[in-house]
Amino acid sequence: MQEIRIPRGGVPAPLWQVMNALCDVAVGLSDAVGRGPLAGQLAANIGHNTDGDQQKALDVLADDAFAHAMQGTGVRWYASEERETVNEIDVNGALALAIDPLDGSSNINCNVSIGTIFSIQPALDDGTETFLRDGSHLLASGYFIYGPHTALVVTFGDGVRQYILDRVEGAFVETETTMIPPEASEFAINASNYRHWAKPVRAYIDDCLAGSEGPRGKNFNMRWVASLVAETHRIMCRGGIFLYPGDERKGYENGRLRLVYECAPIAFLVEQAGGKATTGTARVLSQIPTSLHARTPMVFGTADKVDRVSTYHDLPETEVSALFGNRGLFRA
Ligand SMILES: O=P(O)(O)OC[C@H]1O[C@](O)(COP(=O)(O)O)[C@@H](O)[C@@H]1O
Ligand SMILES: [Mg+2]
Ligand SMILES: [Mg+2]
Missing domain, CATH: 3.30.540.10 (Fructose-1,6-Bisphosphatase, subunit A, domain 1)
Structure with a gap:
């Protein structure tokens, strides 16, 4: 018993x-x-x-x-x-x-x-x-x-x-119910993969790194624990955004995280806590796994930050290729 x-x-x-x-x-x-x-x-x-x-x-x-x-x-x-x-x-x-x-x-x-x-x-x-x-x-x-x-x-x-x-x-x-705080200024990404990322992801991170001098007009902090659970818990407690995008490395076309037993469970939780979880462009909970261990790119956290990442994917090539100083569309 x-x-x-x-x-x-x-x-x-x-x-x-x-x-x-x-x-x-x-x-x-x-x-x-x-x-x-x-x-x-x-x-x-x-x-x-x-x-x-x-x-x-x-x-x-x-x-x-x-x-x-x-x-x-x-x-x-x-x-x-x-x-x-x-x-x-x-x-x-x-x-x-x-x-x-x-x-x-x-x-x-x-x-x-x-x-x-x-x-x-x-x-x-x-x-x-x-x-x-x-x-x-x-x-x-x-x-x-x-x-x-x-x-x-x-x-x-x-x-x-x-x-x-x-x-x-x-x-x-x-204990108390958890909702993701709407205001936050932390992002989490494995920055050692910067050179392998697609342009919209690079542009988004470039603009975070540019801080108060860039188009975002504010400073950000960065975290990377390399434990999805720990990153999720931090975001549950104090907001922010997590990204594990697909990249050019062999086997990483869809990132590192697995849809069935990592991304979908976290996405359900995050949405229930008032946040969002996408592949960068599409809702994680709408994805149909192609196999048990299928991977998916994953971006989750405070809702408006996740939305912002998907707008970078809609920017014209000239904008995502531009240095932040020239990225006119996002200037406040
Ligand atoms: O090796 P990287 O790029 O830092 O990846 C870290 C990611 O891999 C994971 O450790 C994968 O999970 P497992 O430890 O269950 O394989 C995530 O928790 C974490 O977000
Ligand atoms: Mg894991
Ligand atoms: Mg594991």
Whole structure:
């Protein structure tokens, strides 16, 4: 019998068991992450997943724990970053779980926040087909962040709820509702890829970097944690924008992030928090994955900032090629 890790109130009844099981595993992961090297070789490289990413011991441990915990929760299909194909957990289950069991694994060994991203939707008879649908089918999505405190941020389609893990009680306690602040001046992008980006992305970032002397007429700050969960949590708390665009590197035509178990869950959450999430030009939740591990460019955060990125994609070639000093259309 599993312990009660999350209050039933506020969680839709058909989802409570799966949410409780997710929280149960998250409590264990939070413990292990908190103990760091004392918990064993969590950051040890143990191979590669089917997407070619380096797998750490904690990636696999988390994946096994979540898959196991789904038994008896109403979940039929389990799709994970760490598994090539969809697994059937319970033929009678009505739900499907997509999960990035451990996000930000490159940060495990340096004590930087990492997390788990998930979404829940109704199960179809075919496992793969279930996940190859647009985001309108999602019943819930969210993330756990294993940071200085462990938090769960989740939507059931009616706004966003936040819970903090009380380590003494071993249970998640609901705190204030989170909405993305409308005003912010931080952007997050892996700037080491600047030379590979398309012109509209370069132009957008050039104008942020130009600060008060550029067309934006104000200064910005930059962040890059290399943990999608940590970037999302910061944006939930204090706004801003995150970009992982496609670029010219081989294999990065659609960026780095995976649509099914990273981008769609975050997009659902961000929209429910009053923000926006696009591919740069189109809504992420309208994208239909072409395969389980398909990638998509991703831009999300404060709504008007995300809208601004898409206007850069509409600018004529002469404007995006121009130095910021000449980019007349955006001068205030
Ligand atoms: O290597 P980069 O370009 O910094 O990419 C970092 C991105 O990759 C990810 O780590 C991918 O997630 P995984 O750790 O689950 O593979 C994101 O969390 C993060 O936003
Ligand atoms: Mg990830
Ligand atoms: Mg991962």
